[in-house]
Amino acid sequence: MEKIKVGIAGYGTIGQRLADGVALQKDMELVGVADLVPTLAVRALAEKGMPYRLFLGDGADKEAFQRLGISVSGSFEEMIQASDIILDASPAGIGIKNKNLYEKNGVKAIFQGGEKNSVADVFFHGYANYEKGVGMDYLKLTSCNTTGLIRAVDCLDRAYGINKTAITIIRRVADPGDYHRGLTNALQIDKAPSHQALDLMTIMPHIQATGILVHTPVTHGHIISVIVSGKQKITKEMALKSFRLHPRIRVVSIAEGFLGNASLFKYARDLGNPRGDMYEIALWEDSIVESGDDIMFAIHIPQESVTIPETIDGIRASCRMQITSKEGTEKTNEYLHINHEQQA
Structure with missing residues (x-):
């Protein structure tokens, strides 16, 4: 061929x-x-x-x-x-x-x-x-945040069916090496709903989505808090089973030393990945929480490579x-x- x-x-x-x-x-x-x-x-x-x-x-x-x-x-x-x-x-x-x-x-x-x-x-x-x-x-x-978000939501949707999702994005303000956003010591919130939630609905029109986005003065990755309402109750064990089977989702934990975005960037460099890149999103096992019929979790988005x-x-x-x-x-x-x- x-x-x-x-x-x-x-x-x-x-x-x-x-x-x-x-x-x-x-x-x-x-x-x-x-x-x-x-x-x-x-x-x-x-x-x-x-x-x-x-x-x-x-x-x-x-x-x-x-x-x-x-x-x-x-x-x-x-x-x-x-x-x-x-x-x-x-x-x-x-x-x-x-x-x-x-x-x-x-x-x-x-x-x-x-x-x-x-x-x-x-x-x-x-x-x-x-x-x-x-x-x-x-x-x-889709954008970097939307790409990683859809991976996680689609993963659960295929396994169990999803009705709606609500997200909060803690967004890095610029890529490493960029200076055009200036040097800041502040957080900035965007008007809701964020475009990532709207984009998710464009790709997956059967799911209701809304979201808030907060810009943060860091460069290595975004973190998204995700709340999902399933067509059935999704337990932590059910979610973990599906997440672990997804090749582009890396399940990590705080107990292992993955404390945040910098830990993941350092780990990618220690793996020898060029530029410290990671193709997978990381999903904290410690962040998965059942709340009534909903389930909540947090993911990390390596924006340069995802x-x-x-x-x-x-x-x-x-x-x-x-x-x-x-x-x-x-x-x-x-x-x-x-x-x-x-x-x-």
Whole structure:
């Protein structure tokens, strides 16, 4: 079977990780990555020996790359023409402009969560609505918080059925290395309901969802408190059984030393994961509480890497590599080595 050729627009926080993720897929070929300026990420790519080919978007200062000795393989449009599908990881609002080039060249594309839903045919999640993306030309991923939230809610919904959910998101204010949000010593609350709750209902319209979001002056990960109302009473033991069977949910506990977001980031580095990334969301066993007929739990969202598996699921769906969620997600998990074993 001929490999699917994948190009990546934007080599920033997400683009770097998408490139690494696609490069691990044995049934895909990474054509290259495209960017406009020699950012630190691009300079690091060059210093590592240019493992991925670099293409330049319109308006890029070619001389700036030449002065740094960074080799360039061609234009953004040339990368598009050599690809079957583009993963657009450009800044929010740029993807919709890039779509004109994708349509002109007859190439499929997957957009990240920052773009408006109207940019795509399907608002996509690898577990919750994979089949809706099969064969579609343009998909849009959910945001990092929504991606992880849906994993957990969909997990329980498939096992027991869910009527509604209410969430509180403790949101990191910026990615590591970002300075544009300033230096703060404050929390900021958004107007309810949060977009993550609304997005969940778009993907899973049979569930009522609402939520509150609080911005916090930290960088390594979000924490979401989730309350779920099942079609039947879900006990802690029932929830744990399902969570432990989900390959993209890592069940952890405070007793083990996972005290919060920093513990998980350090653990990922100790595992030797590149950049301290973790594809799985973490779910605290200690946080699972039964409240009447409802159940409550807390999850950690590694915002820089959590959407990578679902994006690769999107390639599989859009290009009809696998036509069911089970087949597609299992193949993605296999190549990304998401195979940690958990005691039931």
